[in-house]
Amino acid sequence: MKFSVRPATVKDLEDIALLCRDLCVLEAGSFDPTVNPDWPLSESGRRYLSNRIESDDACTFVAVSQGKIFGYIIGAVTREEYKTIPAYGELVSIFVREQCRMSGAGRALFNAFAGWCRKRGISRFRTIASLANKAGMEFYKNMGFREWEYILEGDF
Numbered sequence: 001m002k003f004s005v006r007p008a009t010v011k012d013l014e015d016i017a018l019l020c021r022d023l024c025v026l027e028a029g030s031f032d033p034t035v036n037p038d039w040p041l042s043e044s045g046r047r048y049l050s051n052r053i054e055s056d057d058a059c060t061f062v063a064v065s066q067g068k069i070f071g072y073i074i075g076a077v078t079r080e081e082y083k084t085i086p087a088y089g090e091l092v093s094i095f096v097r098e099q100c101r102m103s104g105a106g107r108a109l110f111n112a113f114a115g116w117c118r119k120r121g122i123s124r125f126r127t128i129a130s131l132a133n134k135a136g137m138e139f140y141k142n143m144g145f146r147e148w149e150y151i152l153e154g155d156f
């Protein structure tokens, strides 16, 4: 499959919101019922995504084939003052349409995010992912992520 990766613009917002909705539907249905699949297309979801596209402290790249966006990645700079790492490149969200997977698009999107981080002198990357998402975990390990911390949740 021939494709290219480019930075997103606000004109891509609707396509990204639809892909993000599909990601949330997948997450909610298969891995984490606390994910709200309606959020990406809501007013606040669209506002959040549009901020990610426009903010200097975040990046959004899209994968395009035959003029159609079929994947995206969102990254952001995050900081933890109590840690010695000055800044993290946080992989906020990545999604590639099912029929376009395993063709290198995920890696190309990750590489674009990595380049964006390196330009800012950021060498440490991280993400939060559902442990149950085995395919996602395989992808992340291939990109160089390793398990570091656990997020623990409970119900009162």
Ligand SMILES: CC(C)(COP(=O)(O)OP(=O)(O)OC[C@H]1O[C@@H](n2cnc3c(N)ncnc32)[C@H](O)[C@@H]1OP(=O)(O)O)[C@@H](O)C(=O)NCCC(=O)NCCS
Residues within 6 Å of the ligand: 023, 026, 093, 094, 095, 096, 097, 100, 101, 102, 103, 104, 105, 106, 107, 108, 129, 130, 133, 134, 135, 136, 138, 139, 140, 142, 143
């Ligand atoms: C995770 C995801 C973005 C990967 O996209 P992709 O375009 O299929 O990834 P690539 O084809 O670039 O694969 C990159 C590497 O990861 C590996 N990989 C990707 N998916 C894999 C899977 N399901 N099982 C095993 N390895 C996998 C590939 O073999 C490849 O390794 P290589 O470069 O050493 O050959 C895509 O599967 C997806 O959108 N999944 C649903 C959303 C999701 O889970 N997002 C992440 C958690 S929020």
